[in-house]
Amino acid sequence: MLTRRSLLAVTGGAALAALSSRGAGALAPPVIRLSILQFGSAAWELAAMSALGRVGAGGFALELRRAANNDAGRLAFLAGAVDGVVSDLLWAARLKVEGRDLVYLPFSCGEGAVVVPAGSRLRRLEDLAGARLGVAGGPLDKSWLLLQAHARKAAGIDLAQAAKVAFGAPPLLAAKLEQGELDAALLYWTFAARVEAKGFTRLIAMDDVVAGFGIAPPPALVGYVFEGAFARRQSETLAAFAKAAASTRAALAGSGAEAEAGWAAARPVMQAPDDATFAALRRGFIAGIPQRPPEAERAAAARLLELLAAEGGATLLGPLRTLPEGLYWAGARGL
Structure with missing residues (x-):
């Protein structure tokens, strides 16, 4: 059942998804402001995360801004309207090389x-x-x-x-x-x-x-991108979010009541008109869950970047030739 809390997790604007069971006098948890695609797969994960109690009780709140397309979400992030955005690894790496202070937390290995x-x-x-x-x-x-x-x-x-x-x-x-x-x-x-x-x-x-190029499975080319200043200032909050995300994916990949509750919360934002479409999207999401340890993930991404640099050159990557140091969030090593 889609609770008020899980509904808030996907409505965007100024909605806070972490209205926890704390008393009215308790301190509000730190807020993470995220830009996500309106019906993107990250919205599924965040709806499930809230429904399964990983938000609020996990030590953070979410303020979600729904973007109509990738460009709108990136603009909100670059303008400082949000702390993080779900976006492309290569985009994040290119910004890092150009001097933008940010970090990347892998989300999905899903490919077409x-x-x-x-x-x-x-x-x-x-x-x-x-x-x-x-x-x-x-x-x-x-x-x-x-x-x-x-x-x-x-x-x-x-x-x-x-x-x-x-x-x-x-x-x-x-x-x-x-x-x-x-x-x-x-x-x-x-x-x-x-x-x-x-x-x-x-x-x-x-x-x-x-x-076919010796990289299997593919690295996660979609992830949560955060401002570096936010990641340092709110390191415990980001660690709590990363832990909640990993726990939510594990639940969605599993079976039983928790998995079904998570997918029931995600389904309203999946645009799945029938059970066959829902089942196909569910399988695809699970297949795309990153499985590698952080250092192995970075090595796979670096190898793939070499291939893309050979194919697309400066037109695709600008000054980017290798993955910049410090791009992957260091806190992920402890997950």
């Missing part, structure tokens, strides 16, 4: 896939030659760059030239795929899961692409 209709003639990577291929994002999307590198290495083809490529927003490409206007589409994992629930299948998962 090339999806095709059931019964498609496309069965191997080589079959994409001549196919109408939709690609989420633009020419410098990291998944597209990695897929091209993998196609050259594994199949000897230049996908950018061999396929009929159309770039676009994931919802549009998913719709075009369903309508038969595309033969295949490279989609982010949540959109891939949604069309898979309708009977579409994976031609190749980005997990397998990354594994």
Whole structure:
């Protein structure tokens, strides 16, 4: 059941998600102001975190600002309107190299896939030659760059030239795929899961692409990004949040009453119109939970950054060539 507390965890604005059971005279817990995508998977985690009692009782409160898109969330963070934002590792690393004081806490290893209709003639990577291929994002999307590198290495083809490529927003490409206007589409994992629930299948998962370069599983390229000053000033608060996040993911990955309560709280913000879609999104979220120790996670990310630097160069990464020191939050070592 979605309680008032779990509802507040996803409503954003000035809502505090940590109205705990403390008495009226008790000191309010420290507040973490976060910008999250309105229906992004972090919103699922935070709704479950609140419903399972990890907020408030965990020693912190949450003030969530819901953003319509990534750019809006990043602008709020850069303007100081929030303490942290759910964003991309490469974006955070580039800002760090350019002198911004911030830290990164991994959230999800979830990657996308090339999806095709059931019964498609496309069965191997080589079959994409001549196919109408939709690609989420633009020419410098990291998944597209990695897929091209993998196609050259594994199949000897230049996908950018061999396929009929159309770039676009994931919802549009998913719709075009369903309508038969595309033969295949490279989609982010949540959109891939949604069309898979309708009977579409994976031609190749980005997990397998990354594994082809000796990195398995992929590192978490999405995480919580915090201002460095906040992380130092509120180190205990951030540690409590990180512990609550890890505990919530463990609960959601498990079984039994706690897992079901967490997913029941998350479902209203998952935009899952049916049980098949909900089940596909649930599986995808669990598959994307980071499992590596912090140092191994950083090493995997550094290796992936090398590959992306070779593919996208300065146009993609600006001055970024290696992961900057101090990017990963040091407190994660104790989790």
